[in-house]
Amino acid sequence: MVCTRNYNLSHSFGDIVSAHGNNSAICISDKCHSYIEIDEISTKIANWLDNQGVRCGDVIALPADKTFLIYSIVVSCLKLGVTYSFYESSFPIYRLEKQFNVLDPQLIIYSKDEIINNFREGFDLIELSQIEAELNRFSSKLNFNRNLVTDSSIAYVMFTSGSTGEPKGVAISHKNLINFIDWIRHDLGICVDDRITGLNKLFFDNSVFDIYASLFTGACLYPVNDNIINDSGMLFDYIRGNQITVWFSVPSLIVYHLTLAPKQSKSFRVLKKIIFGGEGFPKNSLLKLRNITDGNSKLLNVYGPTECTCICSLYEIRSTDFDDVNSDKIAPLGYINNNTDYIIVNNDGNRCGPGETGELYLGGSLVGRGYWNNIDLTNIQFIQNPFHSKYRDIYYKTGDLVCSNDDNIIEFISRSDYQIKHMGYRIELPEIENVLLTHSEISEACAVYKKTNDLGVISILYAGKIQEEYVRSYLVERIPSYMLPKNIVKLDSLPKNSNGKIDRRQLYEV
Amino acid sequence: MISRKDIVNILNLVKIGDHSVNDSSNLIDDGLLDSFSILMFVIEIKQKYDVTVSIESDVHKIFRTADSLYIHVKNEMEEIRNEN
Numbered sequence: 001m002v003c004t005r006n007y008n009l010s011h012s013f014g015d016i017v018s019a020h021g022n023n024s025a026i027c028i029s030d031k032c033h034s035y036i037e038i039d040e041i042s043t044k045i046a047n048w049l050d051n052q053g054v055r056c057g058d059v060i061a062l063p064a065d066k067t068f069l070i071y072s073i074v075v076s077c078l079k080l081g082v083t084y085s086f087y088e089s090s091f092p093i094y095r096l097e098k099q100f101n102v103l104d105p106q107l108i109i110y111s112k113d114e115i116i117n118n119f120r121e122g123f124d125l126i127e128l129s130q131i132e133a134e135l136n137r138f139s140s141k142l143n144f145n146r147n148l149v150t151d152s153s154i155a156y157v158m159f160t161s162g163s164t165g166e167p168k169g170v171a172i173s174h175k176n177l178i179n180f181i182d183w184i185r186h187d188l189g190i191c192v193d194d195r196i197t198g199l200n201k202l203f204f205d206n207s208v209f210d211i212y213a214s215l216f217t218g219a220c221l222y223p224v225n226d227n228i229i230n231d232s233g234m235l236f237d238y239i240r241g242n243q244i245t246v247w248f249s250v251p252s253l254i255v256y257h258l259t260l261a262p263k264q265s266k267s268f269r270v271l272k273k274i275i276f277g278g279e280g281f282p283k284n285s286l287l288k289l290r291n292i293t294d295g296n297s298k299l300l301n302v303y304g305p306t307e308c309t310c311i312c313s314l315y316e317i318r319s320t321d322f323d324d325v326n327s328d329k330i331a332p333l334g335y336i337n338n339n340t341d342y343i344i345v346n347n348d349g350n351r352c353g354p355g356e357t358g359e360l361y362l363g364g365s366l367v368g369r370g371y372w373n374n375i376d377l378t379n380i381q382f383i384q385n386p387f388h389s390k391y392r393d394i395y396y397k398t399g400d401l402v403c404s405n406d407d408n409i410i411e412f413i414s415r416s417d418y419q420i421k422h423m424g425y426r427i428e429l430p431e432i433e434n435v436l437l438t439h440s441e442i443s444e445a446c447a448v449y450k451k452t453n454d455l456g457v458i459s460i461l462y463a464g465k466i467q468e469e470y471v472r473s474y475l476v477e478r479i480p481s482y483m484l485p486k487n488i489v490k491l492d493s494l495p496k497n498s499n500g501k502i503d504r505r506q507l508y509e510v
Numbered sequence: 511m512i513s514r515k516d517i518v519n520i521l522n523l524v525k526i527g528d529h530s531v532n533d534s535s536n537l538i539d540d541g542l543l544d545s546f547s548i549l550m551f552v553i554e555i556k557q558k559y560d561v562t563v564s565i566e567s568d569v570h571k572i573f574r575t576a577d578s579l580y581i582h583v584k585n586e587m588e589e590i591r592n593e594n
Binding site (some may be wrong): 227230231232233234252253255256259260261262263265298423453455480481484486 | 522524526530541544545546548549550552553557564566567568569570
């Protein structure tokens with residue numbers, strides 16, 4: 001048998017460079033960089049990393065800065081078979097420390113001194129500007145054999161909230177991403193003519209789409225920084241001026257602009273595709289968006305857990321979805337991708353029939369490799385297909401309770417646990433509780449999430465000797481700002497149910 | 511009519527972080543407000559005063575301080591009243 005080459009993301013990127021080398025790959029701050037340019041720079045960086053002793057199979061931590069150099073380092077990692085993982089420099093040191101301890105990187109690249117001074121001991125650190133300064137000493141021809149990188153090599157580790165209080169790192173392979181890119185091209189129809197927004201923060205799972213839907217299809221990525229994202233005037237000037245064709249964000253960002261800037265929001269109609277995912281889209285706001293776009297733009301709802309390479313299902317919004325606009329129902333998750341298998345399992349462990357609610361298990365080529373440095377949790381969440389034992393057939397238990405109709409359209413019902421989606425961010429409420437319980441003066445704590453007017457609010461109820469303002473300060477130093485509660489309520493003790501556990505239902509009423 | 515104090519009270523309700531909003535706080539640059547808080551602010555104003563405040567552009571300028579925000583909201587309210 002002739003062994004064909006092992007096709008990895010380095011080959012995939014090489015194919016795009018060969019076919020569309022002179023096309024713009026990334027445009028940042030009015031400067032566009034071609035595929036040939038990013039190919040050359042990323043090869044230099046890969047040679048530089050190799051010179052630093054970073055090898056295939058190693059892992060590096062990268063600041064989540066939307067700069068040309070950072071995107072180039074991502075491509076260089078893929079060429080070298082090095083795993084990359086983004087971190088947000090503005091996160092509390094407490095949180096970053098936990099993330100780095102799980103990741104155990106060979107190298108941390110940093111751009112902000114004040115943050116990284118806390119990690120001088122125990123980690124190898126290199127400043128981004130140092131790489132930039134040394135790059136010209138390195139060749140733009142590969143000094144190593146890229147065929148050594150296998151398709152099962154881990155491309156990235158994406159961190160997400162963990163219920164124990166420790167962030168979880170999800171490991172996604174080259175093979176997962178090659179299948180994801182294939183779906184983006186064929187099912188989503190992204191092509192070389194597309195100009196794609198880079199609205200999502202790089203430490204957030206949705207950014208996986210931004211990077212791989214652009215740099216690996218021949219389209220062009222337009223990263224957008226926070227000062228533009230939150231200003232409707234600036235953002236829509238940017239969208240119109242750059243003739244952006246594809247938008248991808250959490251629904252919250254669309255709702256933000258629809259609410260704050262009704263006039264500017266009319267520019268949503270210049271987009272060919274408006275893709276949203278990461279949380280449910282409130283129906284009233286979705287109807288507003290549909291009325292603005294009025295058939296000019298495709299409105300696409302996507303769904304997928306971080307553990308299954310960003311997106312596993314797609315649903316194109318139809319006019320019939322608004323037959324009952326007052327219903328609390330959000331848009332359906334839609335049809336599961338062709339490259340993904342799924343089972344809906346009820347409480348008794350049996351397959352659900354149409355209309356029956358159960359937990360969604362996802363299998364197939366997008367299922368990631370598990371949790372980085374956490375085999376025990378991987379074995380709990382990534383399991384053998386419960387309906388056969390003929391061969392290895394791994395499914396990810398999503399914790400999402402769903403049901404499907406006769407047309408195989410999947411609808412989200414609720415969560416089976418205390419995970420929430422807040423502004424698209426995935427948060428395990430027990431993570432906040434466990435952080436609070438590390439304080440010696442807090443005896444009990446419970447985090448609850450309540451929605452009013454389509455806006456969800458995290459509240460903390462606790463029992464202990466310290467006052468509310470100290471609880472807030474304690475959390476500010478330990479969890480990212482998007483996880484911070486709006487309300488903090490001190491009680492003498494938290495109500496319990498008949499099993500002696502905290503009665504969350506009663507706390508919602510408090 | 512909405513007062514400067516009302517605006518500060520609403521800001522303190524929707525802000526993130528552990529610092530209170532005062533007249534001299536730089537709301538966005540000091541990290542007191544994120545996009546979620548801004549959205550909550552607009553919804554709070556709508557609920558409490560039944561006024562839809564639009565912020566079509568210059569978010570950073572309008573949300574620079576409680577004072578600049580107060581002026582914007584007051585102008586918006588006057589504009590709506592004149593239209594009616």
